[in-house]
Amino acid sequence: MVGAAMNYRHAFHAGSFADVHKHAVLARIVAHLRQKPTAFRVIDSHAGAGRYDLLADQATRGGEWRDGIGRIWHRPFGGSDAAADALLAPYIEAVADCNTGPSLRTYPGSPLIVRHLMRPQDRLIACEIEPRAAAQLAAALRGDARAKALVIDGWTAVGAYVPPQERRGLVFIDPPFEEAADFAHLAAIVSSAHRKWPTGIYLAWYPITTRAAPDALARRLRRLSVGKILRCELSVRAPAADAGLTGSGLVAINPPFPLEADLRLLMPALARRLGRAAAAPAPRIDWLAAER
């Protein structure tokens, strides 16, 4: 929340396996939104800096991109996973749009990935509260009338900007989880936003270290009356108290119909490529709630 000490810097984690997971799914949802000619809007509540230099100090020290985008950049799955390459294409094209030729130097954050996939009629609201990241975000989006960077608390922004006038689109919620309370907050925000905009798509990310918090979130979400909830988790190691981030979780509320099938094709290929231990749990794709 706003009052928290904001130590989180996404530059350390840009392009990590968790970014690949969340951005690949984000790009699939936007690709499906593009299937209809009517305009859509994306509200990115915790947008980050927008663009990350993978050779700069923070990304180099973190080094996480080497085990994320570094494992798939210019390395198509091919063979029996060729269909997964096609599903990953919108995401890979957004990364390519930030780079020249085959070298990988810059990694796009969620707002640039969304913007790359938008058409002239579509709109983006990107919110970021940390001043330095907010300034970088504003610079990254400057000059594009379709995209607005706002220095605003993302939780407040979700309440303020739904429903968008287009009445079609996505709210992407990707908080830093510096506080365990972010899990509870996420469920509360999804619940109140859904009351105002029941037909919107919501995609929210959460970290997996141990099972306790993700399982509590799933129980909380199941109790909400928010229609269909598809969960997608990608783990690279077995969860353990001292193992740090072992997996990346997403919940999609009102997902586009083809998303489940996309994920069932894409996630096993990603898990094979990004996994770091044979003991890593298989990707999990399941419904926390069906239509009521």
Ligand SMILES: C[S@@+](CC[C@H](N)C(=O)[O-])C[C@H]1O[C@@H](n2cnc3c(N)ncnc32)[C@H](O)[C@@H]1O
């Ligand atoms: C996980 S990062 C976002 C990454 C970005 N969504 C992406 O995929 O490229 C979380 C971001 O939320 C920002 N943040 C933290 N608290 C916030 C708040 N209350 N409102 C908006 N942004 C916040 C952090 O500064 C950080 O840049």
